Amino acid sequence: MVGSAIHRKLLGLGYTNFITRNSSELDLRIQETVNEFFETERPDYVFLAAAKVGGIWANQSFPADFIYQNIVVQCNVIHSAYATGVKKLLFLGSSCIYPKLAPQPMKEEYLLTGLLEQTNEPYAIAKIAGIKMCDAYRAQYGCNFISVMPTNLYGPNDNYDLQNAHVLPTLIRKFHEAKQNGDPAVTVWGTGTPKREFLHADDLADACCFLMENYNQEGLVNIGTGEDVTITELALLIKEVVGYEGDLIYDASKPDGTPRKLMDVSKLTNLGWKYSIELKEGLKQVYADYLNPSSLIPHP
Numbered sequence: 021m022v023g024s025a026i027h028r029k030l031l032g033l034g035y036t037n038f039i040t041r042n043s044s045e046l047d048l049r050i051q052e053t054v055n056e057f058f059e060t061e062r063p064d065y066v067f068l069a070a071a072k073v074g075g076i077w078a079n080q081s082f083p084a085d086f087i088y089q090n091i092v093v094q095c096n097v098i099h100s101a102y103a104t105g106v107k108k109l110l111f112l113g114s115s116c117i118y119p120k121l122a123p124q125p126m127k128e129e130y131l132l133t134g135l136l137e138q139t140n141e142p143y144a145i146a147k148i149a150g151i152k153m154c155d156a157y158r159a160q161y162g163c164n165f166i167s168v169m170p171t172n173l174y175g176p177n178d179n180y181d182l183q184n185a186h187v188l189p190t191l192i193r194k195f196h197e198a199k200q201n202g203d204p205a206v207t208v209w210g211t212g213t214p215k216r217e218f219l220h221a222d223d224l225a226d227a228c229c230f231l232m233e234n235y236n237q238e239g240l241v242n243i244g245t246g247e248d249v250t251i252t253e254l255a256l257l258i259k260e261v262v263g264y265e266g267d268l269i270y271d272a273s274k275p276d277g278t279p280r281k282l283m284d285v286s287k288l289t290n291l292g293w294k295y296s297i298e299l300k301e302g303l304k305q306v307y308a309d310y311l312n313p314s315s316l317i318p319h320p
């Protein structure tokens with residue numbers, strides 16, 4: 021989802037000289053393969069969007085996969101980027117790197133000031149390692165490697181799996197299927213009270229290109245809207261967009277996760293960037309994509 025959005029954005033900005041690989045063409049978990057790829061292709065600029073990602077259930081169910089695959093992919097790519105003289109690399113992290121009970125909204129300097137949320141600690145630790153690796157290569161070798169922390173994302177090419185995906189695409193599918201089947205209610209996990217911030221992948225891609233062109237410092241930059249909604253508010257919005265008439269029921273046996281993770285986006289705003297796709301508008305867009313997947317631009 022993120023890689024294809026960045027590719028679309030760069031095409032729109034007029035860039036033409038791309039080197040892309042999908043996961044079946046290049047397995048970033050294998051160090052030798054990654055070294056060979058960088059030695060042969062010699063990219064100048066790298067967007068490291070590849071990651072093992074998933075929703076709260078997937079993070080809880082596959083903690084070993086989340087910590088191992090993310091650490092090994094970013095180690096291989098960041099080190100090869102250094103070894104082959106990449107001019108600049110942008111590493112994508114996640115808002116879950118911040119402490120579970122961080123003051124809200126969360127500023128970049130809250131990193132490593134408290135305990136992490138249990139449901140995604142292995143993923144968060146991997147992403148924190150990626151930030152620290154970029155900073156270490158900058159400090160020791162002078163590499164221009166930057167880190168950006170997106171909030172919860174959605175957009176074309178999202179994962180709609182009922183069990184392992186994130187809340188927004190899963191609820192689109194649940195409401196759509198309930199409407200089609202005439203089901204009386206849709207099940208929402210947890211209590212519905214946690215708050216989440218949602219950013220469209222096209223806005224994220226726009227911010228990544230903006231930072232690739234304009235930001236050259238250590239540390240991290242939050243990318244978000246600076247606005248959040250409760251899971252119940254999100255569910256009601258999706259219900260409206262899908263046109264479902266039934267009820268919501270809550271499954272308290274499922275985890276809520278962190279109570280709130282709203283990004284403080286003042287660093288990015290001060291650099292001159294702001295999101296443009298409002299949540300309701302974005303939901304209408306992705307629901308249209310969901311209904312007509314052939315309209316999607318293929319993954320590069």
Ligand code: GFB
Pocket residue numbers: 074075076077079114115116139140143144171172173182183184185186187188190191207208209210211214216251274275276277278
């Ligand atoms: O999007 P989500 O899976 O992950 O869940 P996180 C967000 C909230 O939505 C939780 C609730 O409180 C869920 O209990 N929820 C309600 C649902 N209904 C559903 C449903 O049908 N499916 C899902 N998946 N959730 C992930 C992290 O956290 O967010 C990752 O685990 C990463 O590491 C990612 O940071 C952005 O927002 O809690």
